[in-house]
Amino acid sequence: MTADIGIRTSPLAAWTDRLAALEPALTAVERPFLTQLTVRVSDPVAVAGMGGALGVAFPAHPCTSTRGRGPFGDVEVLWLGPDEFLVVAAPDSSVPVEDALRTALRPARGVVVDTSAQRTTVALSGPHARDVLAHGCAVDLHPSVAPTGTCVQTLLARTGIILRVADAGSGAFTVLVRSSFAEYLAAWLSDACVEYRAALS
Amino acid sequence: MQLIPCPWCGPREETEFHYGGQAHVAYPEDPSALTDQEWAQYVFFRDNPSGPFAERWSHSAGCRRWFNAVRDTRTHDLLSVHRIGEPVPDLGEKDEVVS
Missing domain, CATH: 3.30.70.1520 (Heterotetrameric sarcosine oxidase)
Structure with missing residues (x-):
């Protein structure tokens, strides 16, 4: 029983396609191994x-x-x-x-x-990034109260996250989520996006 | 949902917090000198006022810091919050605020 440490698999490696399918309502890209x-x-x-x-x-x-x-x-x-x-x-x-x-x-x-292995990072942007986050997170993310650089620890769909406002103007966010919760969060994002995908198509 | 004002993070949802019971319960200076009854009093017995009550809360899903709060047990209003180390609030004064 040996572990091959030369090959790393990021927590959301299997979700790349499903996250890409959320475009154009939401652009969700994993930034692995930061x-x-x-x-x-x-x-x-x-x-x-x-x-x-x-x-x-x-x-x-x-x-x-x-x-x-x-x-x-x-x-x-x-x-x-x-x-x-x-x-x-x-x-x-x-x-x-x-x-x-x-x-x-x-x-x-x-x-x-x-603590690099503790969390993975998901970059969210797109016209409905703020709306999708509002489905599961009560923190007010309006640019007037959450300018660029705001960084809160909170719950998104009952999952502990660190949420950073990367660009308040365009609505870009970075979500750091525990690796073991990442797939759940990706599944929740896919589900929360359904209505916006329908509206844009 | 009730918002609780974390002294570090500002108002957040109640589900992010963890309740820690009565605040400012001092550990006995010489525990071994206490009788069983006095020790039981320290360990198990807490105030149960109808009105302002100083208690501990932890922002467990946020900054994970403990803080003290004065909550009105009749209305569930958070009358004040203060960081660890800040002075104990005067409960008598707070009583007048509550109608």
């Missing part, structure tokens, strides 16, 4: 230092996120709690990013943990 690092730190100096190491300042306010480009490419930092952040970077960059964050953390106390 590097995700959970950071627990409360020292403001260390938080600033870690932001400097990534080239992206950590979000200063609850339920927000920051995005930028630095030495590790495009990086997003999501606010998860008053002393908790999620750093999202390109696939297969977890080791260098983790090292950089650990170095920047010292001598303050905190933890940097690779």
Whole structure:
């Protein structure tokens, strides 16, 4: 019994076609294997230092996120709690990013943990992305209250998600969902889209 | 659905929260000195007021942080919420707010 770690299968690999069929009402694309690092730190100096190491300042306010480009490419930092952040970077960059964050953390106390396998990412856009989300999520996503960069942890169809507003103007969202719930969420998205697919066809 | 104002995340649906019972129940300073009756009082007995009640809540499906809230047990209104470490609210004052 050996595991072939050379071949990875993303949680929604089997759903690519079914998600593609939701076009044009909803564009749902999995972004598999993104590097995700959970950071627990409360020292403001260390938080600033870690932001400097990534080239992206950590979000200063609850339920927000920051995005930028630095030495590790495009990086997003999501606010998860008053002393908790999620750093999202390109696939297969977890080791260098983790090292950089650990170095920047010292001598303050905190933890940097690779949680890349915990969640997968689904990018949602299209004319009805906001409507479809409203079927299962009570958070107000109107651009006036949820501008670009808003990042909330909430329930979508009873599934715990991290929802980031990627572009409030065009209605683009990023949903991070636990890997084991990803197929359920994809099935729910397909179902929630039915009425919009009929309207557009 | 009732909205509960999380002190970090703002108003969210009640289903995202977990109830934690009465707030500000101090752990006995010297538990071994307590009689069985006093220990039982600490472990099992809680206030059950009709009116404002300070209690603990956790935003379990959101920021996963515990916070304290004052809830009117007659109307289920959340009169105030405060983060851990913020001062204990004066329940007497709150009583006047409730009609």
